[in-house]
Amino acid sequence: MKLIRYTAYAAEILLALTIQSVPYLLPTVFGEKALLLLPLALSFAVWEEELPSAVLGAVCGMAADLSFSGRVGFFSIFFVIACYILSRLMADYIKTTCLTAVLAAAAVIVLVLSVHCIIFVGDTGFFVRHYAVRILYTLAVMPLFYGLNKAVMARTKRSMV
Amino acid sequence: MKKRKKRFRTLAAVAGILLVLVLLTAGNGYVYDLVTGSVLTPLMQTAAQLGNSFAPQKSMEELKQENSRLQAENNRLNDLLADYDDIKEANQELSKFFDIKQEHQDFVLATASVIARDPNENFGGFTLDRGSVDGIAPNMPVLTEKGLVGWVNSVNVHTCKVTTLLSPEAGIAAADKACKENGVITGSAALADSGLTCLTNIRQSSKIAVNDILVTAGSGVYPANVKIGAVRYLTVDSYTGMPMAVVEPFEDAQEVSSVVIVKRFTGEKQ
Numbered sequence: 001m002k003l004i005r006y007t008a009y010a011a012e013i014l015l016a017l018t019i020q021s022v023p024y025l026l027p028t029v030f031g032e033k034a035l036l037l038l039p040l041a042l043s044f045a046v047w048e049e050e051l052p053s054a055v056l057g058a059v060c061g062m063a064a065d066l067s068f069s070g071r072v073g074f075f076s077i078f079f080v081i082a083c084y085i086l087s088r089l090m091a092d093y094i095k096t097t098c099l100t101a102v103l104a105a106a107a108v109i110v111l112v113l114s115v116h117c118i119i120f121v122g123d124t125g126f127f128v129r130h131y132a133v134r135i136l137y138t139l140a141v142m143p144l145f146y147g148l149n150k151a152v153m154a155r156t157k158r159s160m161v
Numbered sequence: 162m163k164k165r166k167k168r169f170r171t172l173a174a175v176a177g178i179l180l181v182l183v184l185l186t187a188g189n190g191y192v193y194d195l196v197t198g199s200v201l202t203p204l205m206q207t208a209a210q211l212g213n214s215f216a217p218q219k220s221m222e223e224l225k226q227e228n229s230r231l232q233a234e235n236n237r238l239n240d241l242l243a244d245y246d247d248i249k250e251a252n253q254e255l256s257k258f259f260d261i262k263q264e265h266q267d268f269v270l271a272t273a274s275v276i277a278r279d280p281n282e283n284f285g286g287f288t289l290d291r292g293s294v295d296g297i298a299p300n301m302p303v304l305t306e307k308g309l310v311g312w313v314n315s316v317n318v319h320t321c322k323v324t325t326l327l328s329p330e331a332g333i334a335a336a337d338k339a340c341k342e343n344g345v346i347t348g349s350a351a352l353a354d355s356g357l358t359c360l361t362n363i364r365q366s367s368k369i370a371v372n373d374i375l376v377t378a379g380s381g382v383y384p385a386n387v388k389i390g391a392v393r394y395l396t397v398d399s400y401t402g403m404p405m406a407v408v409e410p411f412e413d414a415q416e417v418s419s420v421v422i423v424k425r426f427t428g429e430k431q
Contacts, residue, residue: 020279020280021277021278021279021280021288022276022277023275023277023278023287023418026280032280033280034280035280035281064281067277067279067281067288068279068281068282069315069322070314070315070317070322071315116281120281120283121283121350122350123350123351125350125351126283126350126351126353126354129354130283130354134280
């Protein structure tokens with residue numbers, strides 16, 4: 001059943017990458033698109049253990065890096081660390097609910113995209129005009145991925161019983 | 162006797178009416194047409210409709226066969242129409258780039274389509290459907306019929322990424338066609354929002370003016386005389402204090418869907 005679950009995750013990653021990259025497929029909000037791979041990786045981390053979360057974070061991060069710059073680096077590193085920490089927190093310290101998942105995701109999304117703006121743009125006005133909208137749009141899809149992967153986990157774990 | 166007189170009067174009356182009608186309709190048939198048309202035409206139309214309902218009908222089998230034949234013909238024509246639309250669109254795209262080839266006959270060109278725009282791409286960069294298998298290499302100029310769009314930043318087997326003029330990474334040698342002044346096109350985050358870029362490294366005594374056309378200077382990386390944009394206004398760089406021209410590129414990098422990559426040109430640095 002793990003195979004089925006990871007196959008579902010792989011399909012989600014491919015779908016998210018395609019939807020966020022292909023022009024006119026994802027609606028824009030004030031000219032900005034959501035970075036779908038980030039909330040997707042965090043939704044994996046909410047339900048999976050630390051090692052699988054880190055690996056899935058790495059895969060999502062590499063996909064985001066290859067789409068953005070063609071070189072693996074920024075997103076891969078951040079996604080791995082964020083997914084590992086989130087998975088650990090959800091397992092040991094925080095009760096897993098939609099609200100806690102969204103709040104945790106909000107902290108990560110703000111941090112990742114803020115650092116991205118500092119490194120690759122370095123303009124405060126640009127952050128306000130573009131990244132703020134991008135952060136909100138990216139966060140808005142988190143509940144969707146949370147629910148989706150909750151269902152995936154429930155189905156595959158039920159099948160194991 | 163009385164009966165004869167009566168018959169004669171009747172005959173004379175009929176002849177008289179006929180004579181009147183002959184005289185009325187002589188020369189043109191307007192009156193005749195007016196009278197008969199007003200009365201007879203509606204009657205004939207109604208009769209014709211009634212008559213059609215009695216016309217011999219096709220059998221159900223014949224109707225089914227005819228329907229199938231017409232559907233097949235319709236599908237064939239729809240397929241031809243779809244092909245026609247595709248060919249027409251391809252022709253329109255290629256005819257735009259024919260002008261580039263006419264203007265720069267030494268260019269070896271490859272057409273490409275935009276297949277992806279990353280959400281984290283801040284300066285209009287995009288991914289094209291051409292890669293190393295198509296002979297694409299980094300630093301190749303990318304343009305449309307309107308002008309320079311950017312350059313190939315990185316290449317994969319089947320795709321390549323393009324960075325546009327709006328990016329701060331740009332460093333394109335440019336020349337003003339009017340006053341022959343040189344400078345360097347480079348983008349900035351502040352101007353990229355408005356789809357503008359800037360010309361820097363220009364002299365204090367520069368004669369560059371608003372509305373001047375800028376073209377590539379032909380540095381060996383980019384071919385010469387490729388249109389870039391027009392000077393929108395002149396200002397001073399806040400960091401260096403040197404004069405700077407804000408440039409509006411002729412092509413909007415955010416909206417392009419198909420471009421041309423210059424694979425080779427005369428004067429290219431190897």
